[in-house]
Amino acid sequence: MSEKYDFRKIYSQFAIEGEFEDCVRYGEGHINDTFKLTVGGAKVRHYILQRINNRLFTDVGRLMRNIELVTDFCRRSVEKNGGDPLRDCLNIVRTKEGKSFYFDGENYFRVYVFIEDATTYQIVRDPRDFYESAVAFGNFANLLADFDASLLYEVLPDFHNTKVRYANFIKAVEADVCGRRAEVQKEIDWVVAHRDLCGNIVDKIADGRIPLRVTHNDTKLNNVMIDNKTGKGIAVIDLDTVMPGSLCYDFGDSIRFGCNSAAEDEPDLSKVEFRFDLYETYLRGYLSAVGKSITDEERKNLPMGAVLMTYECGMRFLTDYLEGDVYFRTHRPGQNLDRAHTQFKLVDGMLAVYDKMLAAALEK
Ligand code: ADP
Ligand code: GN1
Ligand code: MG
Numbered sequence: 001m002s003e004k005y006d007f008r009k010i011y012s013q014f015a016i017e018g019e020f021e022d023c024v025r026y027g028e029g030h031i032n033d034t035f036k037l038t039v040g041g042a043k044v045r046h047y048i049l050q051r052i053n054n055r056l057f058t059d060v061g062r063l064m065r066n067i068e069l070v071t072d073f074c075r076r077s078v079e080k081n082g083g084d085p086l087r088d089c090l091n092i093v094r095t096k097e098g099k100s101f102y103f104d105g106e107n108y109f110r111v112y113v114f115i116e117d118a119t120t121y122q123i124v125r126d127p128r129d130f131y132e133s134a135v136a137f138g139n140f141a142n143l144l145a146d147f148d149a150s151l152l153y154e155v156l157p158d159f160h161n162t163k164v165r166y167a168n169f170i171k172a173v174e175a176d177v178c179g180r181r182a183e184v185q186k187e188i189d190w191v192v193a194h195r196d197l198c199g200n201i202v203d204k205i206a207d208g209r210i211p212l213r214v215t216h217n218d219t220k221l222n223n224v225m226i227d228n229k230t231g232k233g234i235a236v237i238d239l240d241t242v243m244p245g246s247l248c249y250d251f252g253d254s255i256r257f258g259c260n261s262a263a264e265d266e267p268d269l270s271k272v273e274f275r276f277d278l279y280e281t282y283l284r285g286y287l288s289a290v291g292k293s294i295t296d297e298e299r300k301n302l303p304m305g306a307v308l309m310t311y312e313c314g315m316r317f318l319t320d321y322l323e324g325d326v327y328f329r330t331h332r333p334g335q336n337l338d339r340a341h342t343q344f345k346l347v348d349g350m351l352a353v354y355d356k357m358l359a360a361a362l363e364k
Contacts, residue, residue: 005051005107011037013095013102014111016047023049028122028222029238030328031056036114046114047093051107056327057240060108062153064100067239068092069151070144077143087115087227089235115235118225124258128231130278131285133224136233137216137254138289141247144214145293149244152214159217159241160249162198162312166191169315172322180322184337190344191315200304201248209297215245220257247298251286252305255279256313259306260346267338274349279306280360303357307350314343 007023018041026036026048033051038044057063067090074089085091093111095102101110124130158164173181173188181188204210216223216236223238257264259278262271283302287294317340320327325336350357 007035007037007049010049010102010104010109011039013109014093015096016045016093016111017041018043018045027120031240037111046116048112048114050110050112052101052110054108057155059153060101060103063155063240064092064110066152066155066242068100070147070239070242073147074143086113087118087225087234090237090239112237115225115237117228118234119228120222120225120237122222123260123263124221124275124278127278127281129226130221130258131281132226132231132233133221133258134233134254134282134285135289136224136236137219137250138286138291140216140236141213141250141290142293144216144242147214149212149214152243154243155241156243159243160245160309160312161202162200162308163202165312165315165319166195166198169319172319176322178322178324184318184321187318187337187340187344191311191318194311194347197308197311201246201301201308204297204301205246210246210248210301211295211298212244213247214242215247215250217241217243217245217249217253219250219254221254222257246301246305247290247294248301248305249309250305251282251302252307252309253313254282254286255306256310256343256346258282260342262342264342265335265339266342267334269341269345272342272345274346274353276353276356279357283360299361300358302361303350303354306357307347307354310343310346310350314340314347317343 008020011020016039018039021038021040023035023037027034031053035049037047037049039047052060054060071090071092075085078085078088091113092100093113094100101108121129169191201210205212218238218241223236224233225235225237227234259275261273261275266272317328317336321336321340328336330336
């Protein structure tokens with residue numbers, strides 16, 4: 001795959017000092033094509049080079065404007081608080097013409113400063129990492145509370161509108177473009193049986209009970225860098241979906257990904273359990289960082305955010321399976337179906353202990 005881009009040419013468009021050494025595929029994101037770029041010279045430096053998924057992000061200019069605004073805002077706050085702006089937030093490297101991305105006539109590329117000596121985890125190995133990720137996402141939510149939402153372009157409208165996601169799912173079932181419907185009838189029935197979940201947060205946002213805020217919208221553990229030495233959560237990354245949303249969604253998406261005892265795409269479901277202990281860990285970290293800005297209604301709906309994000313994500317994986325694996329990157333056949341299965345098992349696990357989840361969220 002990586003050979004199809006002329007990395008030397010792409011690199012030469014950016015204001016980077018030093019000689020091109022190499023550029024290799026990197027990370028486990030499902031959306032963009034990510035590469036680690038190494039530049040030699042007096043000092044070896046690394047960068048993240050990404051081909052932006054412009055099938056999904058159709059207005060790259062406005063997407064990148066959002067990211068410029070958010071990263072500038074974040075950098076000013078880090079500087080004010082005496083942090084390290086090169087590690088505590090994402091930094092865009094501009095092209096020689098001063099632009100935030102390069103278009104080669106077909107593909108869009110952007111470059112970020114590589115955050116060294118930090119790791120993004122695909123699964124929780126140590127609860128302390130998960131706690132620190134919660135603090136980092138909680139701080140990020142706090143930071144964005146002062147960000148003027150009207151400046152932002154709504155990159156993917158209805159991104160976490162579970163009712164709209166459900167309608168799209170039903171369309172995919174009916175269209176059955178790949179002839180996979182019969183094979184997954186059991187899974188389809190499960191989603192339909194749980195459809196009453198869909199309105200739970202969307203309706204409260206619509207009638208004003210839950211506030212819309214500027215949120216990250218993709219708060220999984222591999223979108224926060226954990227410092228290898230201090231173990232602290234440093235930069236929150238993957239800012240493509242920063243737009244109006246709910247705190248309950250941001251909280252919930254972290255729970256969806258991190259409180260799984262196995263990987264998101266684990267084929268052996270006997271390994272997949274909802275880890276209530278990790279839920280409590282994340283809750284503690286998140287509440288300690290978001291502080292007083294959280295409303296009572298939001299707090300009451302944190303567990304529902306977790307259920308909904310997991311239900312929605314499972315439904316999105318199953319939709320993609322039905323549509324022929326065109327949205328999420330897959331590395332093997334059936335991967336999206338495996339991902340859907342883990343999410344559905346997690347929803348069952350959460351609903352089984354929902355009262356406990358709620359009691360923990362309300363505990364002062
Ligand atoms: P996607 O939208 O495809 O998820 P991400 O922006 O999350 O893409 O990047 C994919 C992965 O690349 C991340 O999970 C992380 O491991 C790595 N990564 C992204 N940005 C940086 C950075 N600035 N420094 C170091 N690693 C990064
Ligand atoms: C995608 O980009 P990445 O891999 O961090 C997706 C999220 C899903 C997630 C599931 C823009 O996130 O919404 O929850 O996969 N991002 C987009 O792992 O659709
Ligand atoms: Mg990502």
